[in-house]
Amino acid sequence: MTDTNLRPAPPAAGHDAKPTVVVEDVHVRYRVYATGKAARDRSGLLKRSPAMRRVREVHALRGVTFTAFEGEAIGVVGHNGSGKSTLLRAIAGLTPAAEGAVWADSDPTLLGVNAAMINELSGERNVILGGLALGLTPEEVREKYDEIVGFADIGEFIDLPMRTYSSGMAARLRFAIAAAVPHRILLIDEALAVGDKAFQQRSEERILELRAHAGTVFLVSHALGAVVDTCNRALWIDHGLLKMDGPAADVVAAYEASVK
Amino acid sequence: MTTALPSGTEVPDGLRLLGGRPALITYLGQVWRRRHFALELARSRFRAENEADRLGVAWIVLRPLINAAVYGFVFGLLLPSSSRPANFLPFLVIGVFVFQYFGACFSDGARSIVANMGLVTTLRFPRAVLPISVVLQQIYGLVWMVAMMLFLVLLSGEAPRLTWPLIVPALLLMTLFNLGVAFIAARLTIHLRDVAQLIPFITRIIFYLSGIFYQVSKIAHGHPKIEFLLTINPVHVYITLVRVALLGPEVVGPTWDPKAAWTLGVIWGLGALVVGFLYFWRAEDKYGRD
Numbered sequence: 001m002t003d004t005n006l007r008p009a010p011p012a013a014g015h016d017a018k019p020t021v022v023v024e025d026v027h028v029r030y031r032v033y034a035t036g037k038a039a040r041d042r043s044g045l046l047k048r049s050p051a052m053r054r055v056r057e058v059h060a061l062r063g064v065t066f067t068a069f070e071g072e073a074i075g076v077v078g079h080n081g082s083g084k085s086t087l088l089r090a091i092a093g094l095t096p097a098a099e100g101a102v103w104a105d106s107d108p109t110l111l112g113v114n115a116a117m118i119n120e121l122s123g124e125r126n127v128i129l130g131g132l133a134l135g136l137t138p139e140e141v142r143e144k145y146d147e148i149v150g151f152a153d154i155g156e157f158i159d160l161p162m163r164t165y166s167s168g169m170a171a172r173l174r175f176a177i178a179a180a181v182p183h184r185i186l187l188i189d190e191a192l193a194v195g196d197k198a199f200q201q202r203s204e205e206r207i208l209e210l211r212a213h214a215g216t217v218f219l220v221s222h223a224l225g226a227v228v229d230t231c232n233r234a235l236w237i238d239h240g241l242l243k244m245d246g247p248a249a250d251v252v253a254a255y256e257a258s259v260k
Numbered sequence: 261m262t263t264a265l266p267s268g269t270e271v272p273d274g275l276r277l278l279g280g281r282p283a284l285i286t287y288l289g290q291v292w293r294r295r296h297f298a299l300e301l302a303r304s305r306f307r308a309e310n311e312a313d314r315l316g317v318a319w320i321v322l323r324p325l326i327n328a329a330v331y332g333f334v335f336g337l338l339l340p341s342s343s344r345p346a347n348f349l350p351f352l353v354i355g356v357f358v359f360q361y362f363g364a365c366f367s368d369g370a371r372s373i374v375a376n377m378g379l380v381t382t383l384r385f386p387r388a389v390l391p392i393s394v395v396l397q398q399i400y401g402l403v404w405m406v407a408m409m410l411f412l413v414l415l416s417g418e419a420p421r422l423t424w425p426l427i428v429p430a431l432l433l434m435t436l437f438n439l440g441v442a443f444i445a446a447r448l449t450i451h452l453r454d455v456a457q458l459i460p461f462i463t464r465i466i467f468y469l470s471g472i473f474y475q476v477s478k479i480a481h482g483h484p485k486i487e488f489l490l491t492i493n494p495v496h497v498y499i500t501l502v503r504v505a506l507l508g509p510e511v512v513g514p515t516w517d518p519k520a521a522w523t524l525g526v527i528w529g530l531g532a533l534v535v536g537f538l539y540f541w542r543a544e545d546k547y548g549r550d
Contacts, residue, residue, distance in 0.1 A: 015438075018274075089381075093384055095347075096546070103275040103277055104278050105275050105276075108384075108386055109384070110382065110384075111382075117378060117382060118304070118305075118308075118378065119306045120463045127302075130383070132294070133385050134295050134385075135294070137296065137544055174382075230535065
């Protein structure tokens, strides 16, 4: 747990709240081009030439169903490889569901830590490109530019190519770009974990702000303290299945108990 | 109106299905709204790619120039042949420069999705923006190449002609064609990464078939079918339109038919663009999946 003062989790959205995302029995399968080496490791089971490349399928999500409402911040917890990030990517429409469907009242935006923007370009160019890609007009990007750079707080590095950034700086810039655009549905994947304390504080405030504007925020994080602090609800994903869905504090407590 | 789902939950008003392929009209609208993004991406990429080398933008012009010099040496001096026109140097330079435009759009177009996986997996935007931006990026280089080409044509002793401005519509039609090719190549590469490995060879075959260093009418003399096939080759069509505009109809020979050439240019340009865009759009929900 972090040493930040624990705010009590706000009450869950009432039943009169409007649903923003409906996830209906979503299955996601990845196609992986297995290498010869992987095949050789199982050569006792698979009578195939080890040099042959085959397509293997990974069943990352095995039927997840839930409904998110406006004003909710939903934490997603689970061990590595459980399908948390896949779930967010499916909601964002970046990884299409093999079965089932995702319904939403507007286009969700995903903010991931692994996803790079364009590494050869400077932070400045990436701010402009990111804003335009999110659908802002050039004027809107110019208006918001100072706010974005100020929020990311990366100083003179803004003129340098993004490949020179530390992972924390890059994540901060990405979060700042995405958070500058008003989103009904914002999906955050571990983006906060790499930032320093001061940045984590600021981004947590921004998430609460987004929630106040009747948006829905999803937060995938291993920082369970941050989940309890910022989210009112949590989903526990285990081996591609939804194991638990409820108030953030309860779900995090159950998850922690299972890990110990 | 609500839709009942198998689990019993109902999808309320105002929610819509995500992840599917948008209708064609909607998609065109989405692409149009991201036009600033496409242009900015092209501009940024163009600058970034040319800042890495010391000579910078000069390489845009130097690359085809060195290419032309090599081919000029090989075909002009080592292997002279009667299949070439008298003013071989400007003939060759135009061929190589215009071909360069096609080749770059083709190979960069094929990599436009794969090379931008970072963007594709981070942000949701109509993916057609990426091949479009690749072609826009080449247009930035094309402006320099055309300037160099005109300079070399003058240097070779040609006088300016009234028909010179015709290279603008010719290259415009070629841009439509290149864009269509970029769309098709981008989608093919997604389905089968190996396609990217074949592109240099395909490009080279097209290079040799496009009359860069020979006149089609001379090399296919007496073989009307072969001459017909070589003449309708789209890359050859655009190279020829530019050549005739800059050097006059003599570079083609007695078979020059301006009406047929321009008609072919329009058909190939619009045809490739429509087919390419539709082909690309049909897989919109698949990009970024693997």
